Amino acid sequence: MKWIPHWMHELSSPPTFYRFATVMRPWFLVLALVTTAIGLYGGLVMAPADYQQGDVFRIIYIHVPSAEMSLFVYGVMAVAGFIAVVWRIKLAESVAMQSAPVGAAFTFITLVTGSIWGEPTWGTWWTWDARLTSELVLLFLYLGVIGLFHAFEDRRQGARAASFLVLVGVINLPIVHYSVQWWNTLHQGTTVRLFGPSRIEADMLWPLLVMMLATKFYWAASLCGRVRTDLLSLESGKHWVRDLAQKEGH
Amino acid sequence: MRPGSLSAACAALLRRDLLLAWRRRGDIALPVLYALIVATLFPFALGPDPALLASVASGVVLVTVLLSMLLAFDALFRPDLEDGSLEQLMLAPQPLALMLGMKILAHWLSTALPLIIIAPVLASMLHLPGHANAVLVLALLVATPLLSLLGSVLVALTAGTRRSGMLLALMLLPLCVPVVIFAAGAVSAAQLSLPWIAPIAWLGAALALLLVLAPLACAAALRIAIDA
Numbered sequence: 001m002k003w004i005p006h007w008m009h010e011l012s013s014p015p016t017f018y019r020f021a022t023v024m025r026p027w028f029l030v031l032a033l034v035t036t037a038i039g040l041y042g043g044l045v046m047a048p049a050d051y052q053q054g055d056v057f058r059i060i061y062i063h064v065p066s067a068e069m070s071l072f073v074y075g076v077m078a079v080a081g082f083i084a085v086v087w088r089i090k091l092a093e094s095v096a097m098q099s100a101p102v103g104a105a106f107t108f109i110t111l112v113t114g115s116i117w118g119e120p121t122w123g124t125w126w127t128w129d130a131r132l133t134s135e136l137v138l139l140f141l142y143l144g145v146i147g148l149f150h151a152f153e154d155r156r157q158g159a160r161a162a163s164f165l166v167l168v169g170v171i172n173l174p175i176v177h178y179s180v181q182w183w184n185t186l187h188q189g190t191t192v193r194l195f196g197p198s199r200i201e202a203d204m205l206w207p208l209l210v211m212m213l214a215t216k217f218y219w220a221a222s223l224c225g226r227v228r229t230d231l232l233s234l235e236s237g238k239h240w241v242r243d244l245a246q247k248e249g250h
Numbered sequence: 251m252r253p254g255s256l257s258a259a260c261a262a263l264l265r266r267d268l269l270l271a272w273r274r275r276g277d278i279a280l281p282v283l284y285a286l287i288v289a290t291l292f293p294f295a296l297g298p299d300p301a302l303l304a305s306v307a308s309g310v311v312l313v314t315v316l317l318s319m320l321l322a323f324d325a326l327f328r329p330d331l332e333d334g335s336l337e338q339l340m341l342a343p344q345p346l347a348l349m350l351g352m353k354i355l356a357h358w359l360s361t362a363l364p365l366i367i368i369a370p371v372l373a374s375m376l377h378l379p380g381h382a383n384a385v386l387v388l389a390l391l392v393a394t395p396l397l398s399l400l401g402s403v404l405v406a407l408t409a410g411t412r413r414s415g416m417l418l419a420l421m422l423l424p425l426c427v428p429v430v431i432f433a434a435g436a437v438s439a440a441q442l443s444l445p446w447i448a449p450i451a452w453l454g455a456a457l458a459l460l461l462v463l464a465p466l467a468c469a470a471a472l473r474i475a476i477d478a
Contacts, residue, residue, distance in 0.1 A: 085474070137424040144421040151411040160474045161407045165421060168403060168467065172424070 012091045014231045015240040021224035028221035035214035042207030050204075056120050061207055063113040065215040066106045070138060071173060073103030073219060077145075078170050081163030090234065091227070093159035096166060097149050098226035102219055104142035111135060134175050141169040155234065259344045260352050267356030270329075277325065281318040282364045288314045289372040300377040307376035308386055308437035312430055314372065315365050315390060316397060320419055322361040323401045326353065327409045331476070336409075340472065350472070351465035354402045362394040378441075385440035385450075389433040392453040396429050399457075399464035406471035429453065 010016050043061035050057040080096035083089055114132065115125045126132065145162045152158030235241050252258060271278060292310050296302060330336040330353075339349050369390055370383050378386065404421045411417070432449040439446040 085470075133427075137427055140420065140424040144417070144424065147417050147420055148407060148411075151408065151417055157410065157474070157477055160477075161410070161471070164471055164474055165404070165407055169425065175428075 012089055014090060014235050014238075017091055018228055018231055018240075018244075021228045025221050025224040025228070028217050028224060032214050032217035032221055035210050035217060039207045039210035039214050042210060043204075047204045047207055053121060056117060059113050059117045061211050063110060063117060064208060065211040066113065067110040067135070068212055069215045069219060070103060070107040070110050070135065071177060072216075073099050073106060074138065074142075074166070074170075074173060077103065077163075077166050078173075081166040084160055084163040085167065088160070090156070091231075093156060093163065094227050094230045094234065095223065096163050097145075097159045098223060098230055099219075100142055100145050100149070100162075102222050102226070104139060104146065106215070106219075107135065107139040107142060111139065134172065138172055141165075141172060145169070256344060256348070259342070260348065263339075263349055263352045264356055267353055268359065271356065271360035278360055278364060281322045281361055282368050284321060285314045285318040285365055285368060285372065288317065289375065292376065304377040304379065304441075307373050307378035308382065308441070309434050310376060311369050311373050311378075311386060312390075312393075312434055312437075315362075315369060315394065316426060316430065318365055319362060319394065319397055319401065320422060322357075323405050323418060323422075324415060325361075326357050326402060326405045327472075331409055336472075337476070340476070346469040346472070347465040350402065350406075350468045354398055354465065354468070357402075358395055358398040362398060366390045366394060378437075382437055382440045385446050386437045389436045389450060389453070392450060392457055393429050393433040396453060396457050396460060397426055399460040399468075400425050400429070403464055403467045403471050406468045407475050409472060410475040410477075429456075 011020060039061060044058055047058070049055050077096045077099045080092045080099070083092035084096055111132075114135075118127070119125050145165050148165055149155075149158045149162040152161060232241055232244075289310060292306070293303060296306070327336055330339070340346055342349065366387060370387055373383050373386055401418075401422055404418060404425070407421070408418055432453050436446045436449040436453075439449070
């Protein structure tokens with residue numbers, strides 16, 4: 001494994017990551033708050049109303065970033081889960097398992113905001129459209145992963161078993177992403193594209209991109225906090241945790 | 251067949267599991283009875299209108315079969331785990347994936363096959379027309395091994411935990427959504443006299459893939475779940 005740089009090895013040790021997360025968390029949080037403020041101001045105040053939907057369309061500034069995060073977090077979980085299953089690295093197990101509730105929350109927000117938007121626009125809260133259904137399935141997958149993790153008494157074993165489930169569930173990821181193209185149903189197709197021109201006005205686009213950045217920062221901050229706590233309880237018998245506790249006077 | 255050879259081990263395991271299932275015949279009857287009861291409840295809930303029942307029959311039978319299989323999954327590894335023979339199997343020189351494949355086959359023969367036999371009866375109780383009934387049996391013949399293979403991986407993951415019933419449902423149901431969609435799609439196409447072979451072919455392709463991958467994944471999952 002010579003191709004992995006030295007700092008990565010170092011960062012994957014719990015005490016080093018604990019210090020890294022302690023330093024980074026406030027920065028991520030501040031960046032998340034600032035970008036959210038800019039994105040929401042741009043989206044809710046500055047962006048023009050849609051010619052057809054009026055102001056209802058503005059919910060995309062919550063909906064689309066959350067939807068993107070629901071897939072992104074699952075992708076991160078899958079990569080961390082793969083590392084956890086194959087190399088049994090403690091930090092990867094922690095990252096995979098602590099990402100799950102955050103991802104589930106983003107999936108839930110996606111479904112709720114989608115319903116709120118669908119009622120006035122499509123005239124229904126819920127429809128058995130391919131993308132809606134696969135997003136719901138994604139939520140169930142997240143819940144299954146969380147449930148399996150907590151079903152084991154040994155946390156590391158539970159983390160590895162749940163990571164394996166994450167890998168089995170990866171098959172759903174392309175289904176959610178391409179469902180709009182494969183089954184041409186109610187949900188609209190891709191508007192914001194990484195490659196080629198986006199099919200959205202620039203005034204409406206930039207707050208969306210800023211919000212996508214904001215959700216990433218929020219996720220990073222949340223993950224830092226969650227993994228920090230998790231590492232402390234996982235390693236509670238180790239020297240570095242005892243030293244830390246003594247230093248803080250507990 | 252030389253004793254200790256691969257084929258002898260496969261045959262011995264298959265024979266043992268089928269014999270054990272036969273000795274506990276009552277356990278085989280339970281999922282069938284459960285399916286019968288669930289399917290009987292639908293006409294009470296929906297009303298006895300034949301046209302309405304015929305339109306939902308294929309879906310009701312499929313979901314009923316799925317739920318019955320879900321109930322029976324717990325018996326796949328639990329008895330062997332309790333009496334320690336599963337650990338022996340994991341230590342055996344024969345490849346674990348192949349041995350688990352045999353166990354899954356025995357489990358499918360003893361739980362899914364009775365359900366497939368009773369499925370046309372349930373479907374005709376719900377007024378599914380004859381030709382669609384034949385397609386339903388065909389769809390079940392392809393879909394139930396798929397469910398068994400998918401389920402075995404997840405059962406292996408929950409093998410080390412104590413309360414696994416509801417958890418298994420939560421884990422399995424999202425993954426079996428495509429199976430239900432394609433199987434039900436084939437039957438409803440047959441009901442409308444449309445070509446129905448394409449969804450069955452998709453299921454067959456998935457089955458060919460999972461026949462190879464699922465026992466391997468099942469073995470890996472079992473090694474994770476029964477680590478200590």
